[in-house]
Amino acid sequence: MLGPYNAMWVFVGFDVPTLTKLDVKRANRFRNDLLDMGFSRFQLSFYTYYVPSKQRAETLAKQVEHKVPPNGKVSIFFITDRQFGMTRTFYAGQQVENECPEQGLLFE
16 A cells, blocks of 8 residues: 555665766766666756655665666665655755656656
């Protein structure tokens, strides 16, 4: 059963060096891999994906682990839908409504 405590958001945050052409290629490949897996860009190096269960979140995390660049630092966060709903977002000093990435619309 879907609900605010079962459904989860998987966040992937990363730092990948971009000092050389090879570094830039690796960073871009990782970003594109995340997009190809269905993630949405939340910020430059922070991507989100909505899943209906913890089990699906774990499966997705394993897929991300296989794509981590050899010189990158990647963190995977698991946040319940309820917790994500409490997020406060600011733009230019003003609070704005949180935008749900498109895949979340499939489960609402």
